[in-house]
Amino acid sequence: MSKTESEVIAKGAVVRRQNWDSWANSKSIEPHKSVGILRRTFAFSGPAFLVAIGYMDPGNWATDIEGGSRFHYDLLWVILASNLVAILLQILSSRLGVVTGRDLPQMCRERFSKPTAIFFWVIAEIAIVACDLAEVLGSAIAFNLLFHIPLMPAVLITALDVLVILLLQSRGVRLLEAVILTLIATMGFCYLFEIVLSHPQLTPILHGLVTPTLTNGSLYIALGILGATVMPHNLYLHSHLVQSRKIGRSFKEIRSALRYNAFDTVFALNLAFFINAAILIMAAAVFFERGKVVTEIQQAYYTLTPLLGTSLASLAFGIALLASGQASTITGTLAGQVVMEGFLQMKVRPWLRRLITRSLAIVPAALVIASQTGNGVEAENHAIYNLLLLSQVVLSVQLSFATVPLVLFTSRKSIMGKFVNPLWLKVLSWAVVAAIAGLNAYLIFT
Numbered sequence: 001m002s003k004t005e006s007e008v009i010a011k012g013a014v015v016r017r018q019n020w021d022s023w024a025n026s027k028s029i030e031p032h033k034s035v036g037i038l039r040r041t042f043a044f045s046g047p048a049f050l051v052a053i054g055y056m057d058p059g060n061w062a063t064d065i066e067g068g069s070r071f072h073y074d075l076l077w078v079i080l081a082s083n084l085v086a087i088l089l090q091i092l093s094s095r096l097g098v099v100t101g102r103d104l105p106q107m108c109r110e111r112f113s114k115p116t117a118i119f120f121w122v123i124a125e126i127a128i129v130a131c132d133l134a135e136v137l138g139s140a141i142a143f144n145l146l147f148h149i150p151l152m153p154a155v156l157i158t159a160l161d162v163l164v165i166l167l168l169q170s171r172g173v174r175l176l177e178a179v180i181l182t183l184i185a186t187m188g189f190c191y192l193f194e195i196v197l198s199h200p201q202l203t204p205i206l207h208g209l210v211t212p213t214l215t216n217g218s219l220y221i222a223l224g225i226l227g228a229t230v231m232p233h234n235l236y237l238h239s240h241l242v243q244s245r246k247i248g249r250s251f252k253e254i255r256s257a258l259r260y261n262a263f264d265t266v267f268a269l270n271l272a273f274f275i276n277a278a279i280l281i282m283a284a285a286v287f288f289e290r291g292k293v294v295t296e297i298q299q300a301y302y303t304l305t306p307l308l309g310t311s312l313a314s315l316a317f318g319i320a321l322l323a324s325g326q327a328s329t330i331t332g333t334l335a336g337q338v339v340m341e342g343f344l345q346m347k348v349r350p351w352l353r354r355l356i357t358r359s360l361a362i363v364p365a366a367l368v369i370a371s372q373t374g375n376g377v378e379a380e381n382h383a384i385y386n387l388l389l390l391s392q393v394v395l396s397v398q399l400s401f402a403t404v405p406l407v408l409f410t411s412r413k414s415i416m417g418k419f420v421n422p423l424w425l426k427v428l429s430w431a432v433v434a435a436i437a438g439l440n441a442y443l444i445f446t
Contacts, residue, residue, distance in 0.1 A: 044260035046177035047241035048268035050331050051090060053180055054234045055083075055272040056187060057131070057328035058138025058321065061297060062388050063224040064276055068283025069294040071218045073208030076277060078222045080209055082229035083273040085432055087266055089230065089403060090238050092410045092421070092429065094261040097239035098247070099254060099419045100409075104239045104402065105342025107409050120401055121343035127232045127398035128339065132332050132361035133391040137384055138297075139325030140365070145301050146318040151384065155365045158329075159358050176330065183327035184271065190320035191278035197308045200285035223396070223439055229276070230436070231395055232402035233335035238265075240338045251418065258419065296385045297321065333357070400437045407433055 067075040097103055102110070105124070109117045140154035149157070214222060247257040286307050287294050294300045301321075304313040336357050340346055348356075364387065372383045407429040413420040421429065 041260060041263065044245060044257070045264045045267070047094070047238060047244065047261070048090065048264040049177055049184065049271075050180050050241055050334070051234045051238045051265075052268040052272040053184060053324075053327040053331050054131070054231045054237075055086060055229055055269065056184070056275050056324055057231075058134050058141070058297070058325055058388065060225075060229065060276055061138065061279060061321065061324065062385065063221060064279040065283045065287075065294050065297065065300050067218070067221045067225060068280035068285075069287035069292060070221065071215075072284045072288045073204045073281065074213045075218060075222055075225060076205065076208035076280060077210065077212050078225045079229070079273060079276050079280060082226045083269055083276075085226075085436070086230045086234075086272075087269050088429065088432060089235060089406065090265045090269065091262050092406055093235045093238040094242045094265060095258055095416070095419060096406065096410050097242040098257050098261060099416050101243065102239075103243070103338055103342050104236050104406055104409075105339050107415075108405050109343050109345070111409070111415075112405075117343055120405070121339065123398055123401045124232065124236060124339045124343065125336075127395055127402075128332060128336050129357060129360045130391045130394035130398070131231060131233055131328070131335075132357050133364060134388055134395075135325050135328045135332060136358070136361045136365050137388050137391075138321055139329070141297050141384065142318055142322035142325055145298065145314075146322065152366065152369050155362055155369065158325075159355075159362060176334075180327055180330060183323040184275070186323040187275055187320045188271070188278075190316040190323075191275060191282065193316050194282045194304075194313060195278055195285075197310065197313055198282050198285035200281050205281060223442065224393075226396070226436075226439060230399060232398045233332065233339070235402045235406055236339050236342070237331060237335040240342070241334075254419065296381045297388075298381045396440050400433065400440065403433045403436060 064079070067078075093104060096107065100107065105121070108120050112120065136155060136158045139158045140151055143149045143154035143157060144151050242257075242261055245257065247253050283294060283300070286304065287300070290307060292303060292307075294303070301314050301317050304317055305311045307313075333353070336353055337348075340348060340353065365384075368383050368387050372379045407421075407426075409415050411421045411426045411429070
C-alpha cells in the first residue's frame, strides 16, 4: 500500500471518529463486535433502508400510477433501469463516506471554492424543499382520503410531524431505522394485497420488464419515473449515514465494511423496486385493463373500490400512501441537516431546521390549493397533481449537481486511495451521469 493510500485510510478513520457522536445524538453501532456473517450483516444494515424510502415517496406514486394506467406494463423496464442506476450511485455514496469519513457535502466544501460550495448548497436545499413538497402533498392527500380532512387543513397538519421526528432522533439511529423498516413493510403488505385483488397476468409483466419499449407518448412518463426514482438528497444522506457504524482503520476492515454496505444497498433498493413495480402493476391490471386513465392519486383511491369490489382496496391504498409520506419526511429532514452542516459547517437545532424546510414546502402547496377555492374538488385535485409532478421535475434537474461531484471524488486516487473506482466503474458511472444530464435536459425542453 502506498503512502498516499495509507494517509487516505488513516485520515478517514480519524474523521469517522469525530463524526460518530454528531449523528442524531445516537450511539454508534460496532459491527466488528458481531460474531458471524448474519449478525454482522444485520449490524451494517439500516442506512440503505433510510435512503430507500426516498425511492418510494408520493412522487413515485404519481408517475407509476399514470404509467401503468396509460401504457399497461410497457414501462416496467424503466423502473428496473432506474433502480439499477440508483443502486450504482448509492453504492458510490456509501463508499465515499466509509473510506474518507466525510459525507458528500463536506467533500464539496473542502474540494471546491467557497462560492462553488455555496452554489451547490443552494441547489441541494432547493432539491430538499422540492422533495418535502411531494411529501406534504402525499401526506395531505392521505389525510384527506382516510379521514376526510379538507386539503388545506391537511397540509397544515403535516407541519406537526416535526414533533415525531424530534422524538425519534433523540432515541438514536437504530429506532429511526426500525420505524422506517416498519413503514416500508406496511407499504409492501398493502400493495401485495392490492396485487392479489387485481390478478395481474405474469407473462405481460415479464415482457414489460425485459423489453424496452418507448413511444412519443410514453417517453415523458418514462423520464418522470427516472426523475422520481433517483433523488439527489439521498446521495448526500447515504454518505453520512454509513458513518454511524464504527469500523476499524485497516485496509481489510474498510474493504469488509464496503462489501456489507453494498449488500445493504442492493437489498434495500431492490425492495423499493418491488414496491414501485407493484404500484405500476396494480395500475395496469386495474385501470388499463378497464380502459381508465388515472392522472390523480385521489382518482385512483376512489375507483379502486368499485373496480375491485371491496372497500379494503381503497383503505390499503390510503394507508400505504400515508406511510410513504411520513417515512419520506423523516429522511428528508435528516438530509436537510446533513446538507446544511456539510456545506456551511452550520449547526441548526433540528426543530428549527425542520420547521424552515416544512414551511417552504407548505407555502406553495397552500397557495395552489387557495387559488382553486371555488373551482370545485376536481380542479383542486388536478392542481395538486400538477404541483406534485413539478416537484419531481425540479428534483430531476438537481440530480446532476449531486452525481457529478460524487463520481468525481470516488474516481480520484488522492481521495479514495486503493478504494478508487476501477476503470470499468469510472466509465459506467460517467456514462450514467451523462445519460441523466441528457434526459433531464430533454425533460426541461419538452
